[in-house]
Amino acid sequence: MPAPHEVTCVQHLSSIKQLKKKLRLEALGRRDALPVDYRIDASLRIADTGTASLTFAPGTSVSGFWPIRSEVDLRPLLFHMREKGARLCLPVIIDKRTILFRELVRGAPLVETGFGTIGPPEDAAVLDPSLMLVPLAAFDERGHRIGYGAGYYDRAIARLKDACVNPRLIGVAFNCQEVEVVPDEPHDVPLEAILTESGLRSFD
Numbered sequence: 001m002p003a004p005h006e007v008t009c010v011q012h013l014s015s016i017k018q019l020k021k022k023l024r025l026e027a028l029g030r031r032d033a034l035p036v037d038y039r040i041d042a043s044l045r046i047a048d049t050g051t052a053s054l055t056f057a058p059g060t061s062v063s064g065f066w067p068i069r070s071e072v073d074l075r076p077l078l079f080h081m082r083e084k085g086a087r088l089c090l091p092v093i094i095d096k097r098t099i100l101f102r103e104l105v106r107g108a109p110l111v112e113t114g115f116g117t118i119g120p121p122e123d124a125a126v127l128d129p130s131l132m133l134v135p136l137a138a139f140d141e142r143g144h145r146i147g148y149g150a151g152y153y154d155r156a157i158a159r160l161k162d163a164c165v166n167p168r169l170i171g172v173a174f175n176c177q178e179v180e181v182v183p184d185e186p187h188d189v190p191l192e193a194i195l196t197e198s199g200l201r202s203f204d
Helices: 004-032 036-053 075-083 152-162
Strands: 061-063 087-093 099-103 111-114 117-119 131-134 168-172 193-196 199-202
Touching: 036 075, 036 193, 036 199, 075 087, 087 117, 087 152, 099 152
Parallel strands: 061 087, 061 131, 087 111, 131 168, 168 193
Antiparallel strands: 087 099, 111 117, 193 199
């Protein structure tokens, strides 16, 4: 029979997950409600800000994402970063727990890679990104994020840190996805900054 403190801990974690789920659904609902022309214009502003503000050395591995549903369209920013010398990569789902980042090469085909995404095929090089443009459902003013609930990025970041890669984490979202407070969990890693249509906001 579990000890009382163990029961309390389980109940607390369950409460956090329920709150995160609520915040996620509300933030995604606001994002889905944005007019298409607003999302296009906001994505272009994000690309302009990111191009001007994000610095990296030529040859740096940068992970992005191809937009699904009502996400920010990162493609204009990614193409600018490639022109500045970035090696681009996109996440691909390997199994129910794992994503890897395959190199995005100009002219190479894209294939379905799970979760409604497309990305480079199996023969593409696997990179360990040192700069990650992170998709998210919600974020707060401290730089904490809520993902889509599957934990892929949390595990990928942990794997990179175990391999002595400490990637810079830049969240990408629309302003409407900000929430007052994201409840913390032990595995959470705060973002370095968030990139929205209002600009690049850095966190301590």
